[in-house]
Amino acid sequence: MKKVMQVFITVFLAAFALVGVTSYLNSSNGYSGADTLTVYNWGDYIDPDLIDKFQRETGIKVVYETFDSNEAMLTKIARGGTAFDIVIPSDYAINKMKAEGMLIRLDHSKIPNLKHIDPRFLDLSFDEGNKYSIPYFWGTMGIIYNPELTQGKEFSSWEALWDTDLRSEILLVDSAREVIGVGLNSLGYSLNDTDTDHLQEAYRKLCELTPNVKAIVGDEIKMLLANEEAAVGVVWSGDAAIIMDENDKLDYVIPSEGSMVWLDNIVIPRTARNIEGAHLFINFILDPENSAQNTEYVGYATPNAAALEYLPEEITGDERFYPGPDVTDNLEVLANLGKRMLGYYNELFLEFKMHRKRA
Amino acid sequence: MSNNSKKPGAAIAIYLVVVFVILYAPILYLAYYSFNSGGSMHSFEGFTLEWYGEVFQDTRLVIILLNTLAIALFSAAISTMIGALGAIAITHVKSKQFRSALLTLNNVLIVSPDVIIGASFLILFAAMGLKLGFTSVLVSHIAFSVPIVVLMVLPKLQEMSPTLIYAARDLGATRWDVLSRVIVPYISPGIFAGFFMALTYSLDDFAVTFFVTGDGFSTLSVEIYSRARQGISLTINALSTLIFLVTLVLAVGYYAINTRTIVLGRSARTGRPARVEAGE
Secondary structure, rough: OHHHHHHHHHHHHHHHHHHHHHHHHHHHOOOOOEEEEEEEEOOOOOOOOHHHHHHHHHEEEEEEEEEEOOOHHHHHHHHOOOOOOEEEOEEHHHHHHHHOEEEEEHHHHHHHHHHHHHHHHHHOOOOHHOOOOEEEEEEEEEEEEHHHOOOOOOOOOOHHEEEEEEHHOEEEOOOOOHHHHHHHOOOOOOOOOOHHHHHHHHHHHHHHHHHHHEEEEOOHHHHHOOOOOOOOEEEEEHHHHHHHHHOOOEEEEEOOOOOOEEEEEEEEEEOOHHHHHHHHHHHHOOOOOHHHHHHHHHHOOOOHHHHHHOOOHHOOOOOOOOOOOHHHOEEOOOOOHHHHHHHHHHHHHHHHHHHHHHH | OOOOOHHHHHHHHHHHHHHHHHHHHHHHHHHHHHHEEOOOOOOOOEEEHHHHHHHHHOOHHHHHHHHHHHHHHHHHHHHHHHHHHHHHHHHHHHHHHHHHHHHHHHHHHHHHHHHHHHHHHHHHHHHHHHOOOOOHHHHHHHHHHHHHHHHHHHHHHHHHHHHHHHHHHOOOOHHHHHHHHHHHHHHHHHHHHHHHHHHHHHOOOHHHHHHOOEOOOOOHHHHHHHHHHHHHOOOHHHHHHHHHHHHHHHHHHHHHHHHHHHHHHHHOOOOOHHHHHHOO
16 A cells, blocks of 8 residues: 555656646746737748747737637637637638627727728628728639649630549549539639529539549648649649649649639637737738738738738739739629528538549 | 477567567658658658757647646546546445446446547536636546556456455454555556556547647647648657657556566565466
8 A cells, every 4th residue: 555655646746746847837938927819820820920029019928829620710719718819710700700799899990000901802791891800811712733734724714624634633622612613603603602503503514523523632632732643623822822832833823704712810709818919919910011021921812902012023923822903803702601501502512522423 | 289389480470570560660650750851751861850859949849748748647646546446346346237237337438439528528518617728638537547447456356365355354454454455455556557557548548638628738649630730740750759759668667567566476475376476
């Protein structure tokens, strides 16, 4: 008994010592002080130097936590027990958060730098008047292709995907709205079409695409395309930029029929503790110079018009990632179609995926 | 039998070597690239300890590492106490049916999927309004470790002759004396085995922990998962190699303690042949 007790006492002492060391490390890093700001963002989606700069300028310690999908972020915030002050969700997630009362109304008087944002990206359907959200980065959806493997084929139209030369060469993202959207766009309909006849038509058109589809994949689409496992991919521009960074043979186009535009946005969730600090942070990020620095680090397109001056011409002049108004006029933001319509989209997408198996 | 034994012996050796090589190859492959200066797992360019340096410069990672160890030690110690007492209680249950029912309930917890345990804890904590963090992780780790400890301690209790207890009572021992001087020393190898099992279970648990971490608190396996999702960095290789080494040390420690208790047991009870002790 004595020996057993001794061992257990040692174990407890060791464990308490560990807890002591951790809480010391925590406090010396300011992770648990009063004046902290918890940022909940996608992995590697902000320049860490900017966080340091913000901490130096304001004295507020920043805790940075990451999520890997909007859904994971939504459930984590909805179930409570968290204290995030800043969250950066995509456009459609903002709809949901708004509907569920998860967001705090922004005080625009505390965000003077809002004036730098390009009006093209303000007052969009998911948050009219930008009452709850501020654009962070934006991008499009398009076709990435490998000219070496496609023998100089043109991809300026969605129709190009249906080319019989592309048997089992196309990778699609595993996302219902995006893929059905390709079908709708190729027929000249809106991405947010709710007419079931149009949707059925798009579905039938997509089924004809199945012989060309090699796989419908998630995040690994980047790796597969960079490693030349497939010649063509339907991807978001952000992913395209990363793929082209790794393999510069590939090229990206936004098809002329129109496509989708996405925005990631900064919001303050209802659970925030440091609302004052959150506004300071948003204003800090919107500062043109900071925004330019962040854009160079992240590699996505910034909606901050004033920041473009601080960015090199080779970035801002790239029409593929900074398309002009003539192209963006043709692009649509995904609108919230309601639960029933979304279910219908998902069902069609599921049937499309099943169809592939039968083919 | 002996004249034929040479050939199967070689076959067995080859079989074992092949199986172990297959089992360890992925880990060794990963560990090998943790020393790669090239920055990716495509080609090995040169030896570097840069990634290990990065692991230790990352304060958040060090904090998480210490948290993980603290959780493992606490949960293993607490669940060992609960589990050992529980095992003793189970052997004292008179009704055979009730006893086997209890045992079955215990085993169900071991075989039920971690995901379900994790999800149900998450729901429970949310309903209770308990904030996710150190406490929630600790509680859930204790919960899934207790059945394992029970299972490790029970055989020792069953193998213990009841006459030992009768003798002690005859000689005037109180109930407490019986527990602390007879039962616990006898089952201590089982207790330590349970402790080490609980320790390793807690260290490498992902599924349950994934559900109940929150508010900045994380353990290594969850952190590695979220880092691996973000992109391939060799710091993950370095970190995984370190964890593998820790687990290895624990396994060796477990082995050492096990053999030591056998040796001690033999010297303490000189009359009995060593073979019986070793054969437990």
